[in-house]
Amino acid sequence: QDKLTILGSVPNLGFPFFVHMLNEIKAEAAAQGVNLTESDGQNSATKQTADIEAALVQKVNAIVISPLDVNALAPAIEEAVKAGVPVVTIDRRVDGVEGILAHVGADNVKGGEAEANAMVAAFPNGAKIFHLQGQPGAGPAIDRNKGVHNVLDPLKDKYQIVFEQTANFARAEALSVTEAGLAANGKPDAIVCANDDMALGAMEACAARNFTDVKIYGFDALPEALVAVRDGKLAGTVEQFPGEQSRTAVRIAVAFAKDKTEPKEKLVLLTPIVIGKDNLDKAERIGETK
Amino acid sequence: MSVAGERDQRGGINFARLLMSFGPLLFLVALIVVFTVLKPSFMDPINLFNITRQISITGLIALGMTFVILTAGIDLSVGSLLAFCGMVAAVVAKGGSANTLSLSTSGTQGFGWFAALLAAVVVGAAAGGVQGLVITRLKVPPFVVTLGGLTVFRGLTLTISNGGPISGFDASMRWFGTGLIGPVPVPALIFAAAAILCHIVLRYTRYGRAVYAVGGNAEAARLSGLRVDRILVSVYVIVGFFAGLAAFVLSARLNSSEAVAGIGYELTVISAVVIGGTSLFGGIGSVGGTVVGAALIGVLQNGLQFNNVSSYTQSIVIGLILILAVAFDRWLKSRVRR
Amino acid sequence: MSVAGERDQRGGINFARLLMSFGPLLFLVALIVVFTVLKPSFMDPINLFNITRQISITGLIALGMTFVILTAGIDLSVGSLLAFCGMVAAVVAKGGSANTLSLSTSGTQGFGWFAALLAAVVVGAAAGGVQGLVITRLKVPPFVVTLGGLTVFRGLTLTISNGGPISGFDASMRWFGTGLIGPVPVPALIFAAAAILCHIVLRYTRYGRAVYAVGGNAEAARLSGLRVDRILVSVYVIVGFFAGLAAFVLSARLNSSEAVAGIGYELTVISAVVIGGTSLFGGIGSVGGTVVGAALIGVLQNGLQFNNVSSYTQSIVIGLILILAVAFDRWLKSRVRR
């Protein structure tokens, strides 16, 4: 019989996080000896839906997907399930669709909580905080924001978010927004950011004002952020193990597609951790830094 | 220029001539042939219906945008307005419980699909009308008004949804996005019906001809006794209506209304119209062209994805082919005229 | 219309009249007053310099865009071109090692800031020139060509960077983004110098005259012996050059070139130009207006952030104020003229 083909779909290849995810999917697919059809959602639920539909026409044997938006992609995933194609979701979990083979993920809400908890641990006596949120309305932005607030809202008295703005996950915007925040509110103790790009932008803004002791937290554990953590410029970043998630997902999908091997667990949850200077070795991509 | 206008002497439409004189159509046919040769399953009816369903959302808005651009106007707010109308439709469909995230399709306590549809198109048309009034009364250029609209509607959408999506509609509503009539997807049928209607309106009604006149030369149109301002307001109402309709179909299809829906749609929609031969300076263009433009973009995306072209390369190829399609059209026309 | 053109009888610039006759400027002043009242620290020089630094990136591109729009053209590719030029600059600055992620500023094995700057502006100008040639030779409308450019340049950027950023430049390069001369940020100085230069070119040179003439009436310009096509190509070269310069400054400021840089900049840049009173139909406008337009947007964003206004509300307020500023300008003008 021909080689199996699987679809690997990620939300947006403009962001390094997902480039890494797709690269890992690619590597694992090669290791498993299956063909891979790549799909980039280009930050559009309709584009990612269309890619799934095209893949179904081509009769792929399995789908490994990190959905851009769990609600909006649900119908397309349901369609795939109905067509008898096994689906494994990564990173973001789709509820409400019956028959998804497995989910491998690290919850963004949990990640947000971990990030906030790390910050709380660093400032046991309370802190003045800036919070940079992701793109308004985007799934991960909503979840990470929820996580941060889950932790900080009950501790309102000690931990005040004096400045909370979106910087759309973008470095240049984070830089401008942080500059405005610093000018308006003076130096904070910590800046909590919904991704690493924004953390790196905030870092530049603080450096320009010589506020080198502000503790800045990122999210995603990109190599660039890991370098900054190592150099002491960022306080930490949240690691969700996207590579491990991806590889696991591909293994589960291929196993099922080959001989209907049911996965041992339907739900593989990796606990997000905060990478700091002391546990850099735990970071998945530490090898990519120099 | 007008696709639908290429007729032979006896009044019938001469397809060969049409094909030879309208570059984008020729390009579309060529692309389909190439993709089919590369992968015969491209021609699988399921895939073709997928494509029609995929282009129906932006296609619907592009129909309305054709009216606007024919008057030398522009509407940059359509993507945000789509999100806004979608959110309104969701709130209505779910009976006002703005933040219900349940995906369950059972026991809707809302007002049903019809109320949702009505709310979406009325809100869309009204929002378009307000923008039209600002354009005509306060004499602010359409670019500025609708750019303002782009950010205002997005802000409103985020405010009513509090950033999150509203998901889980009942089956009767979802049918408009996912249903089939025979083998044909419902969104594609809605798009086709709307396109035919728009074609008839633009080509065979006095109103439609007035739209062309206003775009050709607004001052002359006024001197000829047309109510230019009313016509200008009306085209923004129309594009708003279509943004609302598209929002309803999209929400039904995704079973979810998202605050981030439609970001960047303005460019896709305007591309479809412009590639279809409608002039941004007004007065020239046709619905047929817009449909071809939308189809060209849809086929390109689907075909490249079908052949597993890397997404970076996809961007490059799509950009180049869009330019080539229009360049080819200009070349064909320059051979025929002057 | 021309901001810089409002002179009193004796040739000096009459600021009171200028203020009263140019709505956006009045709005800008009003906004500054309101924000200062709300939070006096808004007027803190640090914040004002922040604002000038922030507007310098899109402002630089807006200067180039003013030339393009004066000829009734448009360039939608600037955001992508910025990312592309930034990536090129980074590759050159880091000596061709495309994926070096080191943030260390020491021991660059690259070609230094000057080569990086040169590469960015040359690539930008060349890319603009290619688009200009397609526009003039193949007669494809600027909207289509530069929309194609928007996706092509983004695809190229992602291809050369493989999706990731290139970070860590040496101090001499970073100075262009973060340095100060006296209290003034270097990017702001670059922007100011470029604005003055553009103002002089448009207002006092023969080339500038030709740009206005081509935009005012391309056919009359041709019949008056102007080489219309060359002038059209040149404005796309200019905007490309400025996209390259802005890319260099942005990379220097962020200490990083990102593949996702500049997304959506085209709308911000065009807004600045249009709010500044330049007509999208060509022939009318000024550099002074563009600077005011850019400042208006920058002050608005900064001021709202400064007051920690929720981002949803920010969108709504920004959209409304942009519309109001232009509406007010039209109203002022309608009082003065006819």
Next chain:
Amino acid sequence: MSPAEAASPEPILLAVEGITKHFSGVTALSDVSLDIRPGEILGLLGENGAGKSTLLKILSGVMPPSGGHIVFDGADYHPSSPQDAKRLGIVTIYQELSLIPTLTVAENIFIGRAPIGPLGLVSWRRMEQDSRAIIARVGLSIDPRTPVSALSVAEQQLVEIARALSLKSRLIIMDEPTSALTETEVQRLLSIMDRLRKDKVAIMFVTHRLEEASAICDRMTVLRDGRLAGHLNREGGPIALPKIIEKMVGRAASELYARPVLRAVAGDVVLSVRGLRTVRDPEAPHAIVLDGVDIDLKAGEILGVAGLVGSGRTELARAIFGADRIAAGIITLDGKQIAPASPADAIALGIGLVPEDRKHQAIFAALGILPNFSVASLGHFSNGFGFMIERRERDALAGFRKMLSIRMASAEQAIEGLSGGNQQKVILARWLARDPKVLIVDEPTRGVDVGAKTEVHQILVQLAARGIAVMMISSELPEVLAVSDRIVTMRRGRITGQMPGVEANEERLMELMALDRKETQ
């Protein structure tokens, strides 16, 4: 034409009483009154900028007056838009053509009232058929499916007239309907007007061609600087031209079209054209525009080019000027063969062209007078670094302002605000600043008043006297006869005749202009 009837006691259809109109600063109309009865043709005359068009625009609802009132058919009349006027049967032909260029001739004729078929949908077939008949009435035989943008100015003018005539009307307002027409079409229009008069339609007629006005008008109202200068009545015979001119300019009229005395002796041939052919569509052989034109132009002479609408005069000018592509033929300048591929090339060689369509081809409406003036000589007015030397520019403009007596407020003023005649003088100055060897002027006095027209003629003669070879294309035969040293006639893209100016008269020229090609062979 029976002037006695016009005075018969028909009730007054429209009465204008004390109308005033201010534009910021300018008073365009001040206390103007007039009236018109059914079946009457009222001429409205005055120099450029006298306020004629402003008055007509007020009557047709384009703009409101600042003061005064209007009575139409016994009732107060305050139109707030052109359609109010249209509803009452007031139809206007505007001076600035108001056709939609992107639409076809048929659609322009039926704008807003396209014939509706059985399903309530527009019937294109009927619209096109009916249009054919409507345009035939004004002597036009073009395909009604042609887009208006492809028509010459004259054809557009005829379409506009045809449209107005096809509307049901009680009062037709015509603002310079004949400015782009040749004798044949003018005569046809005048006879149509005569028929309308018999049908009791009232006509208000503006023209700068006083012979026409005097031939057809029952009465005239003359405006000067926005004020009423007086009324003239037809008494027994046509109103005499000197009387009109005196009222218009406020002083005694000098002889019209007097051949200016200053004449130079024509020198050597400067420009020579042999076998010039142009085609509109390379694949359609019948689309020949110029069919083997030979023409010589000598230094110091004015060569008049006469022809009917569509005879190819404009095409000839554009081909020499490098504005259109040439299919075959040789052009020599000063004995050297040239092949200008663009106007820029032709200009560099010393050729200038004042195009026929001022609004679309010559002026930069939104720009000031100064940039409009200097646009063709930017090199001359700038230094080696490309900076404009504004002083030199302003001085030059001031010189021409005096020489051509251009009436303008300041060099910064937008050219849009000038009257047509003064705009035309600025365009002439644009070319004079270059000191060309050959200057081609296409309809140089279209829409220009008598006074300014004579001035333009004098300017052309002065230019010739300076040794410039001038080629003047004009649809007004009296003008051609008055200024030309030599006259050629064109017909269907060919030269059909040539004669010295002194030997020419209208009859001979008309004969050559109307001669069919078969007859020449």
